[in-house]
Amino acid sequence: MRNFKLLLEYDGTRYKGWQKQGNTEQTISAKFEAMLQKMLNQKIEVHGSGRTDAGVHALGQVAHFKADTSMTTEEIHAYLNEYLPLDIRVLSVEEMPLLFHSRLHAKKKTYCYHIYLDKKPPVFMRHQVFCHEGFLDIKAMKQGAALLLGTHDFQSFCATKKGKKSTVRTLYECQIEQEAHMLTIRVTGNGFLYHMVRILAGTLVEIGEGTREWNSLSELLEAKDRSKAGKTLPACGVTLINVDYEEDVT
Amino acid sequence: MRNFKLLLEYDGTRYKGWQKQGNTEQTISAKFEAMLQKMLNQKIEVHGSGRTDAGVHALGQVAHFKADTSMTTEEIHAYLNEYLPLDIRVLSVEEMPLLFHSRLHAKKKTYCYHIYLDKKPPVFMRHQVFCHEGFLDIKAMKQGAALLLGTHDFQSFCATKKGKKSTVRTLYECQIEQEAHMLTIRVTGNGFLYHMVRILAGTLVEIGEGTREWNSLSELLEAKDRSKAGKTLPACGVTLINVDYEEDVT
Numbered sequence: 001m002r003n004f005k006l007l008l009e010y011d012g013t014r015y016k017g018w019q020k021q022g023n024t025e026q027t028i029s030a031k032f033e034a035m036l037q038k039m040l041n042q043k044i045e046v047h048g049s050g051r052t053d054a055g056v057h058a059l060g061q062v063a064h065f066k067a068d069t070s071m072t073t074e075e076i077h078a079y080l081n082e083y084l085p086l087d088i089r090v091l092s093v094e095e096m097p098l099l100f101h102s103r104l105h106a107k108k109k110t111y112c113y114h115i116y117l118d119k120k121p122p123v124f125m126r127h128q129v130f131c132h133e134g135f136l137d138i139k140a141m142k143q144g145a146a147l148l149l150g151t152h153d154f155q156s157f158c159a160t161k162k163g164k165k166s167t168v169r170t171l172y173e174c175q176i177e178q179e180a181h182m183l184t185i186r187v188t189g190n191g192f193l194y195h196m197v198r199i200l201a202g203t204l205v206e207i208g209e210g211t212r213e214w215n216s217l218s219e220l221l222e223a224k225d226r227s228k229a230g231k232t233l234p235a236c237g238v239t240l241i242n243v244d245y246e247e248d249v250t
Numbered sequence: 251m252r253n254f255k256l257l258l259e260y261d262g263t264r265y266k267g268w269q270k271q272g273n274t275e276q277t278i279s280a281k282f283e284a285m286l287q288k289m290l291n292q293k294i295e296v297h298g299s300g301r302t303d304a305g306v307h308a309l310g311q312v313a314h315f316k317a318d319t320s321m322t323t324e325e326i327h328a329y330l331n332e333y334l335p336l337d338i339r340v341l342s343v344e345e346m347p348l349l350f351h352s353r354l355h356a357k358k359k360t361y362c363y364h365i366y367l368d369k370k371p372p373v374f375m376r377h378q379v380f381c382h383e384g385f386l387d388i389k390a391m392k393q394g395a396a397l398l399l400g401t402h403d404f405q406s407f408c409a410t411k412k413g414k415k416s417t418v419r420t421l422y423e424c425q426i427e428q429e430a431h432m433l434t435i436r437v438t439g440n441g442f443l444y445h446m447v448r449i450l451a452g453t454l455v456e457i458g459e460g461t462r463e464w465n466s467l468s469e470l471l472e473a474k475d476r477s478k479a480g481k482t483l484p485a486c487g488v489t490l491i492n493v494d495y496e497e498d499v500t
Contacts, residue, residue, distance in 0.1 A: 011373040057373075081369060086376040119331060123261040123307075124378065126336040 004076065005094045005102065006032075006046075006063045011087040013127045013236070017054040018061070028052075031088060032063065032080075039079050040067050049102045049243040050109065053195070055235035057128060060091075060110075060242040064102040108172065108188055108244040113201035113237045115183040129182070130201075130237035136208030138178055144207045144214035145174040145185075148200070148221070155224040157203070159195035159232065167193055167224075176204070186241075195232050203230030254326065255344045255352065256282075256296075256313045261337040263377045263486070267304040268311070278302075281338060282313065282330075289329050290317050299352045299493040300359065303445070305485035307378060310341075310360075310492040314352040358422065358494040359442060363435040363451035363487045367428075379432070380451075380487035386458030388428055394457045394464035395424040395435075398450070398471070405474040407453070409445035409482065417443055417474075426454070436491075445482050453480030 010028055019029040029046045036044040049062045071079075073093040080090045116122070116129040117136070148171050155167040173188035185201050203220070206212040212230065220228055260278055269279040279296045286294040299312045321329075323343040330340045366372075366379040367386070398421050405417040423438035435451050453470070456462040462480065470478055 009373050011376075078369070086371070087373050089370050089373050119328070120339050121336070123259050123337050123339050124374070126261075128374065 001066050001068050001098065003064060003066050003096045003098045003100055004073065005092075005096045005100060006065070006080075007091040007094075008061050008063065009059045009089050009091060010057060010061065011127060012052060012055050012057045014087060015054065017056065018048045018050070018052045028061075028088060029063070031084060032065075035080060035083055036065060036067070039076075039083075040069050040071070042068060047102050049106045050192070050240075052240055053198075053235045053238070056238040056240065057236075058240040061240050062102045062106070062243040062245075064096065064100060066098070102243075105245050106191075106243050107246050108190055108242075109192060109240065110173070110186065110188040110242040110244075111192065111197045112239045112241050113185040113187075113197055113233065114239065115185070115201070115205070115237060117178075117181045117183055127236055128239065130234050132183075132205065134209070136183065136205065137210060138176060138183070138208065140210075140214040141204045141208045142176050144204055144217050145176055147215070147217040148174050152221045153224055154193055154196060154221070156220050156226055156229045157196045157199045158193035158226060159199065169193065169196075174200075197238050198232045198235065199226075199229050201237065202233045205233065206230040251316050251318055251348065253314060253316050253346045253348045253350055254323065255346045255350060256315070256330075257341040257344075258311050258313065259309045259339050259341060260307060260311065261377060262302060262305050262307045264337060265304065267306065268298045268300070268302045278311075278338060279313070281334060282315075285330060285333055286315060286317070289326070289333075290319050290321070292318060297352050299356045300442070300490075302490055303448075303485045303488070306488040306490065307486075308490040311490050312352045312356070312493040312495075314346065314350060316348070352493075355495050356441075356493050357496050358438055358440055358492075359490065360423070360436065360438040360492040360494075361442065361447045362489045362491050363437075363447055363483065364489065365433040365435070365451070365455070365487060367431045367433055377486055378489065380484050382433075382455065384459070386433065386455065387460060388426060388433070388458065390460075390464040391454045391458045392426050394454055394467045395426055397465070397467040398424050402471045403474055404443055404446060404471070406470050406476055406479045407446045407449045408443035408476060409449070419443065419446075424450070447488050448482045448485065449476075449479050451487065452483045455483065456480040 015028050016026045020027050032046045044065050046063050046065045077093040114129040116131045119133050121129045151170040153168050158167050169191050171189045175186045177184050207214050266276045269277050282296045294315050296313050296315045327343040364379045366381045369383050371379045401420040403418050408417050419439050419441050421439045425436045427434050457464050
């Protein structure tokens, strides 16, 4: 048995996310499993670093699978890119120690939320951005973002609180950058809760619009109440940029 | 009667080009005409600076139409962007003297042909590039491109020679630039023949591959024979970047 790490990108527009409960056909992981099973003639399970929602994109998703094969990583890479559709691309295939796990060993993840500051987006960006018209106070958004850094209970930014799982996460970075009409919210953390990136973005946009004070974010964290945070922005604005691993397993 | 100039961009993937003989529904100009007729409640003809082939994109196409209306350019702009699909976007609407004609007064056009130097393109570029694998001698391509500059009979680079229309054109620029995996052939001329950009790109790629000598291009021009030039590369690699007008009509 060998263990393979995949680095991949996808346009999530056509898919029901990375993986579904019940694993329907139109998910990214199901596409990979179908392709790998055909290629390797054995049952394959593909594990991702995390689930991405329906419509969410990735430029640096990481996944792994175990297989009994003598194929080289180059052969696997070429086969997958040839037979996967054009909205999924494998960037690299690497053989890893058997213990490597793309989700359990992930140390940090970076997501971007892309907001296009106009009524209608450029035609070639239309599936990757959320459009926002009207003034946003970027300075206030940056001040608010700074209050989210560090280790907090992010329950206010989580769509569902299931059972007793911890909602404590550490945010290492929450940068807001504007370049012409494109506003990018870039967040790096040790993990993200369900819809957390989209609720963070929605809350920061409300600060930018002036309907929420930037210095209210500390209270919002303390409230641990989803209903007090901002709107969940659409999935199409989210892109998973990067997953970092502990050095000893990569 | 007033005359309006439209600056617009489109992803040509879903369309049968700018305009067809017989004007079928699924062309860009037909989309505009349908929308404008609905908005203005009168028969409208939209004229483009030139026809783009099925699948060709534009970031700076220019068109014009005449209408009897009291709407402002801002109102027309907002209406069109709201009701046109996301793969067509109006960048500006400007009122012009009645004599302005987007095709007859066009002085220069610039097209880019985008070649992605790998087997599979990045997912978000998949509709805008032609993929080429293997070595291309960029230096030879640049040397060949230089021979095309100036005023020549470009009949060898024209898919159809109909009747007695002149095939003489002037090429002001033919630049080849590489940035990481993206090779861009940028051509500016006073006009382009049918499939000329795609045949120019195909011929330059054959020079890059080493199956054609860069210094054979002068002979090729003199031959005035389409069958002696290179392959017609796919339409998806072509983007109309810009149309320039005589100063006294803009």
